Amino acid sequence: MVWGMIRNWFRMRRLGKLGIAGIVMLVCAGVSASAAIRAIVDQRAKAAAVAAKPVGYESEDHFPGAAWFYVADETAAPGAGATGTTKLPDMPLPPEAASLATDASIRPALPFSMAGASTTDRARALQCLTAAIYYEAATEPDAGQQAVAQVILNRVRHPAFPATVCGVVYQGSERNTGCQFSYACDGSMARVPSRAYWIRAMKVAVAALNGQVFAPVGLATHYHTYAVTPSWNKTLVMTAAIGAHFFHRWQGWWGTPAAFSQHYAGNEPFPGPHARPAQPALVLASAAPATPAPRTAAAMIQPAYAQSSMLKPVASDGLPGDSQILDRWKDSGKPLR
16 A cells, blocks of 8 residues: 555656656747747848849839830930830821811720731731730730730821831831830740730730720820830820820821821731841952962973973883782682692
8 A cells, every 4th residue: 555655656756757848848849949930030031131133124114025115316226125216207297287276185096907908917917916915015904905906006007107017016126226116126025925914915906906996095106104204205195094004196187087097008027026137248358369370481491391291101110010929929818728
């Protein structure tokens, strides 16, 4: 009885020590976990503090490849995102244009028509318009993509621009400073498009080519992002602010519906940037003609040397004609019998 009580006392004491040790271990584990979490947070904070700021294409307001339309110096290389604008056509204005009052209204464009276009023209126009919508406004809302498509088709119908969709989209891509849409020259097209965003842009392009009009931008032929203030924006009439872009049209008669009289020409060019002209080959100064080797006149050659260059028969050297092998060695290569 007494021995049983003693054993129980020792057993309870041993269990108490184990419990205390377990509690101490749990506390230590909690402290270690808290310290580990603090270390991770501190490490991330330090990494964020020293992380390099994005530069170049990634630091700009592209989504992806937003075109920034502002007047570029044709004699200087364009900066990142820089594009040029097409000048007004050098054509006489109609008589009624002189008395045209300032018009700040926004008039929707007429539905675009590809009536009579070939299957090839339709396919190429769709390819070019889809690419422009994608690279200019891939992550824009539907209205932003429809506005970009409307600007492109407005240009097709204006005499200041080519009369084809691909011609408008890739206008000036054959020059270093002439791209109207920056994505055609800044390397954006080297990136593989997102399938989902491409299909979305294609749906917008199909609707626009089939005559759907996006009225809010009116007859806009220019746009730029919020991130820039181009020099020409005060000389044009702003028609809308949609998504991340401001949209503008020309002032005066060239911005009225009557000016958009150019018909779709068909014969769409290849859907892609234009080939740049080959650089002129470097013309080396022609070397002086080689001095001909001196020749002696035949009359001045002595008779003893006159025939020195002609072949002569070789005199016999007296050696045997057929073979120089002695008779006793003639059969040396044959097997013995």
